[in-house]
Every structure is written in C-alpha cells, then in structure tokens.
Amino acid sequence: MLRMPVFSLLRRCCAMMLLGSLSLVLSVAHADPRTFPTGTKRGVLTASAYPDIVIDGKVQVTRPSTRIFNELGLLVLPATLPNATLKINYLANEYGEIERIWILTVQEANVDISKQLKQN
Known part of the structure; x- marks a missing residue:
C-alpha cells in the first residue's frame, strides 16, 4: 500500500477546507434578500x-x-x-x-x- 507524504495530505486537507468555506460564502451571497421589521x-x-x-x-x-x-x-x-x-x-x-x-x-x-x- 502506498503512503501519501504528509505534505500531500496537508495540501488536500487545506484544499477541502478552502472549497468548503468558498461554498459557504457563495451560499450566503446568493441568499434571499434581508427583510427588516416594521418601523425600521x-x-x-x-x-x-x-x-x-x-x-x-x-x-x-x-x-x-x-x-x-x-x-x-x-x-x-x-x-x-x-x-x-x-x-x-x-x-x-x-x-x-x-x-x-x-x-x-x-x-x-x-x-x-x-x-x-x-x-x-
């Protein structure tokens, strides 16, 4: 069985976290417009x-x-x-x-x- 070098594993983890945070930001950017209470x-x-x-x-x-x-x-x-x-x-x-x-x-x-x- 081939073992991944530590740096390769870290690079993949960082890439996954970056993609996850990017998808979160994009979902917030395309969220429904905010509404505000009466009297605002x-x-x-x-x-x-x-x-x-x-x-x-x-x-x-x-x-x-x-x-x-x-x-x-x-x-x-x-x-x-x-x-x-x-x-x-x-x-x-x-x-x-x-x-x-x-x-x-x-x-x-x-x-x-x-x-x-x-x-x-």
Missing part, C-alpha cells in the same frame, strides 16, 4: 466613540443591548466598526433608543426601504 429607518452611520452612535449627523442614544449586524448578518462589536460612513437600516424603540443596526450592502442600499420591510 434608513440612515448614514458616522464613526464615533462608542457608546455614541451618530446617525445622519445626530448623536443617538444606544442601549447596552444594542445589536449591530454586518452585511452578512453577523454581529459586530461597536469597537470594530470601520472608521467610515456606512449606509444602514436601524430600529429605535419607543424611547428613541437605538436597538438594532444593520450595515447594508451596496445592493441593499440601492433598494427603497419600503420594499425591504416585512409584510404582515
């Missing part, structure tokens, strides 16, 4: 020192439970937000506190927000 608004997020969130030039109040989602729907820590302006959808509660923020892809930002809201 569109805005532009400007980088600032957390816990301050600046949306459309106004400082907004956040909560300790405020969740920020990136373009893939993954949670983002506020300290890791890029130092840039981002098009977002956001949801505030009845007290005006920001509860959720979704960073939009270019395609999502070009779609009217009324077409992105969940239909009840």
Whole structure:
C-alpha cells in the first residue's frame, strides 16, 4: 500500500477546507434578500466613540443591548466598526433608543426601504 507524504495530505486537507468555506460564502451571497421589521429607518452611520452612535449627523442614544449586524448578518462589536460612513437600516424603540443596526450592502442600499420591510 502506498503512503501519501504528509505534505500531500496537508495540501488536500487545506484544499477541502478552502472549497468548503468558498461554498459557504457563495451560499450566503446568493441568499434571499434581508427583510427588516416594521418601523425600521434608513440612515448614514458616522464613526464615533462608542457608546455614541451618530446617525445622519445626530448623536443617538444606544442601549447596552444594542445589536449591530454586518452585511452578512453577523454581529459586530461597536469597537470594530470601520472608521467610515456606512449606509444602514436601524430600529429605535419607543424611547428613541437605538436597538438594532444593520450595515447594508451596496445592493441593499440601492433598494427603497419600503420594499425591504416585512409584510404582515
């Protein structure tokens, strides 16, 4: 029986992991468009020192439970937000506190927000 050299085996394992991760990325890229809860608004997020969130030039109040989602729907820590302006959808509660923020892809930002809201 022929034995594979260790490097050949490692190369095959790495190739399999790369193909697996690539298929995962492609499946996320072709996923259904995201929908957002009723009451969601569109805005532009400007980088600032957390816990301050600046949306459309106004400082907004956040909560300790405020969740920020990136373009893939993954949670983002506020300290890791890029130092840039981002098009977002956001949801505030009845007290005006920001509860959720979704960073939009270019395609999502070009779609009217009324077409992105969940239909009840």
